[in-house]
Amino acid sequence: MAYASEQAQEKRRGFLDPRTKLMLVLLLAVFVLGGLGGSTLKPVKTVLSALPFALLLIEGKTGRFLRGMIMLGIGYGMLAAVGVLPGVLRHIALMCGGILTRFVVTVMMGEYLISSTSVSEFIAGMERMHMPQAVIIPMSVMFRLFPAIGAEWTSVRRAMRMRGIHLGGAKAGQVIEYQLVPMMTSTVRIGEELSASALSRGLAAPVRRTNVCRIGFRIQDYILLAGGVVTVVLWVMELCGVKLW
Amino acid sequence: MVELEHVTFRYGSETEASLKDVSLQVNEGECILLSGPSGCGKTTILRLINGLIPHYYAGELSGSVRVNGKEVEQTELYETAMHTGMVFQNPRSQFYSTDTTGEMAFACENRGMPEHEIYARIDDTVRRLGTEKLMDRSIFQLSDGEKQKIACASVDVAGTEIILLDEPSANLDDDAAQTLREIILEWRKQGRTIIAAEHRIAYLWDLFDRALIMDSGRMIREFSREEADVLSAADLAAMGLRTNIQESPKDIVLPACTETDRTMVIRNFRFAYPGCKEAVVSIPELRIAQNEITAVTGANGAGKTSFLNCLCGLEKHCEGILEYDGKSYDNKQRQKLCYMVMQDSANQLFTESVLEEVIISLTAGTADEKTAALRILEALDLSAFTDRHPQSLSGGQKQRLAIACALASGRKILLLDEPSSGLDYRHMREMAELLKQVCETGTTVLVVTHDCELIRACAGRKITLG
Numbered sequence: 236m237a238y239a240s241e242q243a244q245e246k247r248r249g250f251l252d253p254r255t256k257l258m259l260v261l262l263l264a265v266f267v268l269g270g271l272g273g274s275t276l277k278p279v280k281t282v283l284s285a286l287p288f289a290l291l292l293i294e295g296k297t298g299r300f301l302r303g304m305i306m307l308g309i310g311y312g313m314l315a316a317v318g319v320l321p322g323v324l325r326h327i328a329l330m331c332g333g334i335l336t337r338f339v340v341t342v343m344m345g346e347y348l349i350s351s352t353s354v355s356e357f358i359a360g361m362e363r364m365h366m367p368q369a370v371i372i373p374m375s376v377m378f379r380l381f382p383a384i385g386a387e388w389t390s391v392r393r394a395m396r397m398r399g400i401h402l403g404g405a406k407a408g409q410v411i412e413y414q415l416v417p418m419m420t421s422t423v424r425i426g427e428e429l430s431a432s433a434l435s436r437g438l439a440a441p442v443r444r445t446n447v448c449r450i451g452f453r454i455q456d457y458i459l460l461a462g463g464v465v466t467v468v469l470w471v472m473e474l475c476g477v478k479l480w
Numbered sequence: 481m482v483e484l485e486h487v488t489f490r491y492g493s494e495t496e497a498s499l500k501d502v503s504l505q506v507n508e509g510e511c512i513l514l515s516g517p518s519g520c521g522k523t524t525i526l527r528l529i530n531g532l533i534p535h536y537y538a539g540e541l542s543g544s545v546r547v548n549g550k551e552v553e554q555t556e557l558y559e560t561a562m563h564t565g566m567v568f569q570n571p572r573s574q575f576y577s578t579d580t581t582g583e584m585a586f587a588c589e590n591r592g593m594p595e596h597e598i599y600a601r602i603d604d605t606v607r608r609l610g611t612e613k614l615m616d617r618s619i620f621q622l623s624d625g626e627k628q629k630i631a632c633a634s635v636d637v638a639g640t641e642i643i644l645l646d647e648p649s650a651n652l653d654d655d656a657a658q659t660l661r662e663i664i665l666e667w668r669k670q671g672r673t674i675i676a677a678e679h680r681i682a683y684l685w686d687l688f689d690r691a692l693i694m695d696s697g698r699m700i701r702e703f704s705r706e707e708a709d710v711l712s713a714a715d716l717a718a719m720g721l722r723t724n725i726q727e728s729p730k731d732i733v734l735p736a737c738t739e740t741d742r743t744m745v746i747r748n749f750r751f752a753y754p755g756c757k758e759a760v761v762s763i764p765e766l767r768i769a770q771n772e773i774t775a776v777t778g779a780n781g782a783g784k785t786s787f788l789n790c791l792c793g794l795e796k797h798c799e800g801i802l803e804y805d806g807k808s809y810d811n812k813q814r815q816k817l818c819y820m821v822m823q824d825s826a827n828q829l830f831t832e833s834v835l836e837e838v839i840i841s842l843t844a845g846t847a848d849e850k851t852a853a854l855r856i857l858e859a860l861d862l863s864a865f866t867d868r869h870p871q872s873l874s875g876g877q878k879q880r881l882a883i884a885c886a887l888a889s890g891r892k893i894l895l896l897d898e899p900s901s902g903l904d905y906r907h908m909r910e911m912a913e914l915l916k917q918v919c920e921t922g923t924t925v926l927v928v929t930h931d932c933e934l935i936r937a938c939a940g941r942k943i944t945l946g
Contacts, residue, residue, distance in 0.1 A: 237603065237607060238603060238606045238607070238612045238615055239599075239603055240581055240585075240598075240599045240602040240603055240606070240615070241595075241596070241599040243581065243615060243616050244581065244599075247616055298755070353577060353578045353579045353582050354576060354577045354578050354579075354582065355577050355579065355582035355585070355586075355589075375576075379576060379577075379578065382578065382620060383572070383573070386572075386620070387827065390822070390824065390827045391827050391828075393789070393794050393822075394822060394827050394828035395830070396794060396815065397792055397794060397815065397818075397819065397820055397828070398819075398828065398840075398841065398885070398889070399815070399816065399889075400830075400840075409830075412830070413830035413831070414830075416830055416831075416832075416871065417826055417827045417828070417829060417830060417871070420826065420871045421824070421826060421827060424573070425572065425573040428568065428570060428573035428574065429573050429574070429575075429576060430536070431532055431536055431537075431568075432566075432568055432573070432574040432575070432576060433576045433586075434532070434535075434536055434557050434558075434561075435530045435531070435532055435536075435557065435561055435564070435566055436561055436565070436576075436586055436587040436590060436634075436638065437557070437558040437561035437562070437587055437590035437591055438558075438576070438586075438590050439557070439558060439590075440556075440558035440561075440590050440591060440592075441558075442590075442591065442592035443592050444589050444590060444592055445588075445589050445592055445593060445594060445595055445598065446589055446595070447581065447582065447585040447589065447595055447598050447599065447602075448582060
């Protein structure tokens with residue numbers, strides 16, 4: 236059967252709308268990572284923390300899911316060990332555990348956003364929020380650059396290993412500099428070439444852009460958006476001193 | 481369709497003009513080959529036609545560039561984009577989208593074309609260019625050949641009447657270049673105007689109507705179809721051009737290794753990417769001649785680069801050993817035995833000066849490091865650049881420096897990944913000579929390449945992967 240792009244786009248539509256994903260990242264950053272809200276918000280935060288893991292499973296990204304679980308496990312393991320550890324080790328465990336349990340969940344949400352959203356979907360989402368082009372274009376370039384930076388990072392690491400420059404080796408002090416110099420030059424070059432390629436294909440034309448990817452709110456988006464509103468309302472109520480439970 | 485009149489252009493960051501008084505007229509439906517040594521100004525001409533110069537790359541421009549009768553300098557980039565489409569050289573940095581379908585739709589989306597029309601155009605392109613298998617994929621999972629095919633498909637969907645190609649075949653193997661050739665044929669049939677800047681001219685030699693040869697920013701020769709047909713190999717070499725004869729590495733016959741040769745042996749090499757069942761590299765036994773130059777060939781995606789990574793000990797999960805001079809080397813030990821010059825050699829240069837770069841590579845305990853390093857730089861024609869920042873060198877010079885570091889490290893095996901991609905005739909010859917020179921120091925050289933001219937110029941052996 237001949238290829239039909241319209242049906243294919245419909246089929247590969249993501250589970251969530253990019254706007255919902257952005258809202259979730261924001262919520263997690265503020266409430267879980269930032270630690271906003273007191274004890275009354277605790278159950279809400281637990282639910283929020285479970286979200287990225289559930290979403291990663293839904294999108295079939297088991298590798299990322301497992302990695303997140305392991306990191307989180309290590310974090311809680313450290314917190315649990317605080318009671319039995321002696322002196323300095325206790326402080327280290329407390330610090331590492333605290334950092335891991337706070338950061339991992341939010342980082343997972345960010346990873347979910349980037350790995351499950353194509354640049355087209357991201358642009359489409361931003362446009363539906365009526366963001367100006369001056370915001371959308373640089374943000375979408377950044378969005379596109381993340382995976383490219385990852386690839387460059389690996390490539391430079393390999394080159395260093397091949398040349399025998401290791402952490403802990405004779406030249407350890409310079410390892411970070413060695414890593415960053417080629418990384419920065421190649422990232423700047425890739426960014427420049429990407430922009431040239433995009434501009435020569437008419438990005439930034441003063442017309443209303445269209446989008447072939449399918450986005451839009453569905454039932455799961457409405458549920459999560461409502462959840463987001465509830466979270467904020469609860470927080471405001473707590474601020475006003477209303478006792479909830 | 482396209483007119484350049486007495487154009488002179490100097491990039492803002494440079495002191496010398498990249499184009500000097502160039503005039504060019506391209507008629508509708510013409511297919512033009514633009515060739516000449518590296519740095520001759522081919523890319524600059526393409527950038528002038530699609531408006532990236534002066535709108536994106538700033539500099540000093542005089543003369544006039546017109547596309548469809550409109551002065552490019554006075555036209556907004558997005559308006560010129562309605563008429564011109566470009567396939568860039570580097571497949572890693574020309575995709576704005578992360579998925580193939582989104583990429584193909586990109587230009588039309590920017591024009592605000594209705595979705596249903598874009599869908600229809602994509603479906604039509606997919607049918608004509610045969611890209612069904614590549615649709616709805618992440619661009620990070622495509623081989624270079626597949627990426628260039630998608631780049632061509634994107635230009636096709638945009639439907640621009642002028643198509644600009646900037647060394648599109650630089651990273652392609654022979655089969656992928658043939659596919660590119662078929663796509664260009666299809667565009668010719670539709671009457672599109674094509675301007676192709678290329679070093680590797682063989683695959684499109686019989687397609688163009690006119691060939692323009694440049695050197696140091698000037699148009700030096702122009703050949704009509706008839707004139708081009710009678711050019712000999714010597715004529716081409718005299719102008720610094722590559723061969724016009726299509727040849728596949730498969731056709732080159734080189735002697736195989738026998739038991740009596742001095743060889744190193746690869747045993748039970750196996751490597752698969754994590755999560756993949758199928759191995760990319762699977763070699764039960766392979767003999768490679770020591771102290772000789774061996775060409776490693778195979779199609780895009782045959783695992784040539786993975787093979788080099790394994791040999792270098794960079795893939796932790798690679799099984800198997802290498803026997804060299806009666807000793808056997810595992811993954812970790814091979815890291816100290818082999819040195820690789822990567823495809824993007826900029827990523828393996830870390831320091832702030834050329835001299836320092838070589839010094840940190842020297843084997844520990846070398847007496848008088850500076851003299852030793854200078855001697856190597858001298859041998860590789862890099863003495864003039866000792867104080868330069870490695871990242872400010874040209875692509876060819878970076879490669880040369882990477883090889884200098886390999887020599888300094890004193891490792892026995894040198895691996896190179898496509899060292900001649902994007903090199904003109906003279907630089908390719910120089911690379912071949914350099915490899916021979918390295919080989920004479922007692923180093924075993926393995927070159928992954930699809931470049932028949934390079935193989936003929938230096939390799940004594942050949943192995944085919946895949």
